Amino acid sequence: MSSHLPEPAVASGESPQRQFVFISDGRLQEAPTVRHLLNFLSPLRAETPCQKVLERFLAQPDLYALPVIDKESRPIGLVDRRSFIEFFSKQYSREIFGRRAIVELDSYDEYESANPLIVEDSCSVEDVAQMIIDAGMQHMVTGFIVVSGGNYLGVANGHDLLNIITQRKQAELHYLAHYDHLTGLPNRMLLADRLERACRDAERKNSLVAVLFIDIDRFKQINDSLGHSVGDAVLRKVVERLKLSARRADTVARLGGDEFVILMESLDDQADVDLVAQRVVEAMRAPIEVFGHSLVATVSVGSSLYPADDTEISPLLAKADAAMYEAKARGRNGFRRYAAGTAMYNPARIALENDLRKAIDGDELVLFFQPQVDLVTQEIRGVEALVRWRHPQRGLVSPIHFIPVAEESGLIVPLGNWVLCAALHQLRQWQMQERLPVRVSINISALQLRQGGFARYLAEQIEAYAIDPCLIELELTESVLMHNVEGVLQTLHEIKALGVSLAIDDFGTGFSSLSYLRRFPIDRLKIDQSFVRDIERTPTNESIARAIVALANSLSLDIVAEGIETPAEKSVLEHMRCSEGQGYLFAKPLPAEEIVNWLGVSRKELLLSY
Ligand SMILES: Nc1nc2c(ncn2[C@@H]2O[C@@H]3COP(=O)(O)O[C@H]4[C@@H](O)[C@H](n5cnc6c(=O)[nH]c(N)nc65)O[C@@H]4COP(=O)(O)O[C@H]3[C@H]2O)c(=O)[nH]1
Known part of the structure; x- marks a missing residue:
């Protein structure tokens, strides 16, 4: 490490904060590392003459800083464009120092180099963001050096870092807003979105969309008598069976509590709806084994059809809900289609x-x-x-x-x-x-x-x-x-x-x-x-x-x-x-x-x- 260039701050990828996950479209992904942000930039060597550095800055006006490496390709510093050019703008400086190596500069008061941030390529983007905030944000402008095993790989810039962090945060917020935490299923909001899109598609393609409204019979009793952790485990098992009963392209969503919906798109025939509804009812008949308990959690299912039963989203859901209530009223553990005479019954x-x-x-x-x-x-x-x-x-x-x-x-x-x-x-x-x-x-x-x-x-x-x-x-x-x-x-x-x-x-x-x-x-x-x-x-x-x-x-x-x-x-x-x-x-x-x-x-x- 040269004594002339500033001491770099080196960050490894071993930080304890690296458990972040990248969530997109409901899937969990590995947290991105700074490798995702890498740009190659040919570095300077400590012995590079000042005139050459100046020429590179003049030729590339968007470069804020240039990294400097030693003979072993280890970064030893960063030459900051602003202070370097300011220093060189004085005519006498160019003449006197033009041929000297950059490492010789810091004996002169006018020259101040930026303190570089050097990070291992395995470091997470969140960790780097924290380091930049701690250091006062200047690296957002100058960027930072990326190394692998201490050897120079390239640089990364603050704008790309901010972009990736913003995208991740938005994806996390999107996930929290659109997916149910317990089951990982789409929630009411995402369902409404998909239902609206499905109905628009159906109108164009002249096809049908079905909503199956599913409620677990006497779930409250399971929860009240055996506790919430058993209740939660039952819900997860029910979800597994709902997914197996639905077709591959269907959306299984959780509305909250023990209420679920299966959204079936691009249908030609009501018979497909009846088939899936029957499969759901059948699938729940076998006992569920959780925490040493063997429980039967039957379901009541109601369906409504777009465009036959309604062409608006909320009434369509309400009608499937009403049909589900009718199935409950008829003794539970069964399925009803919505019909013109179905009572719109959801008391609360x-x-x-x-x-x-x-x-x-x-x-x-x-x-x-x-x-x-x-x-x-x-x-x-x-x-x-x-x-x-x-x-x-x-x-x-x-x-x-x-x-x-x-x-x-x-x-x-x-x-x-x-x-x-x-x-x-x-x-x-x-x-x-x-x-x-x-x-x-x-x-x-x-x-x-x-x-x-x-x-x-x-x-x-x-x-x-x-x-x-x-x-x-x-x-x-x-x-x-x-x-x-x-x-x-x-x-x-x-x-x-x-x-x-x-x-x-x-x-x-x-x-x-x-x-x-x-x-x-x-x-x-x-x-x-x-x-x-x-x-x-x-x-x-x-x-x-x-x-x-x-x-x-x-x-x-x-x-x-x-x-x-x-x-x-x-x-x-x-x-x-x-x-x-x-x-x-x-x-x-x-x-x-x-x-x-x-x-x-x-x-x-x-x-x-x-
Ligand atoms: N269409 C319509 N929607 C309405 C109306 N009044 C309320 N809302 C909706 O209901 C949301 C919650 O309102 P809030 O309970 O008063 O909740 C308010 C407020 O009480 C709460 N809040 C304010 N300061 C703080 C704080 O320091 N901490 C926390 N945790 N909450 C805060 O954050 C919320 C800020 O309001 P928003 O983001 O706008 O969020 C509002 C808004 O979307 C209305 O007249 N018309």
């Missing part, structure tokens, strides 16, 4: 839907507001309106429980309209009291936006409540932008023309191309709270949040980080120049009157505490 769900309908018409819904604050000054910049349901029996119900029911039943449209009007009404109150002249963000669901005339409805409400439109922001999820692009684009332009701004909620979780950001008239990105959680000790979260902030800056978009719970999370985001934040650290969602108090009292405390 129907009760919730009915209650929600009444809640929208009555006065059980309330809006809470959560502050969005400037991370540097702690000034309030806006509030997000979040709906709550004060149920007479169940108490305060979280939107997590009733928004999905509202979406599936179409009740989200009247509910969303109620939220919009209530938020504008509140904004008007604050304006009149000269209390809170801040932006109010309102969540808008895809179905609402796709209703014809949404922009007109919005304009009418803005006029009715006499609100300055620049105080209104609509929050959309990435998925809203993915379907019917032209129609959505037009509506968004109409909304923007009113002077209302638009934000993308839960940004980064949508698994979508970023190119739409340029196409759609978006004003703000909200970094999803999953990237904010423990950001100070989770390198992937930090890299992604940093990438989102950089992306927002480069497209001149505003940015808010969601779900900030700790001073450490806030501090990391503040340092990466994320301008605004929202989260329990500042305030939980609060009723309208408490927000005003919060402004008066808590903000002073906030100012003192950070």
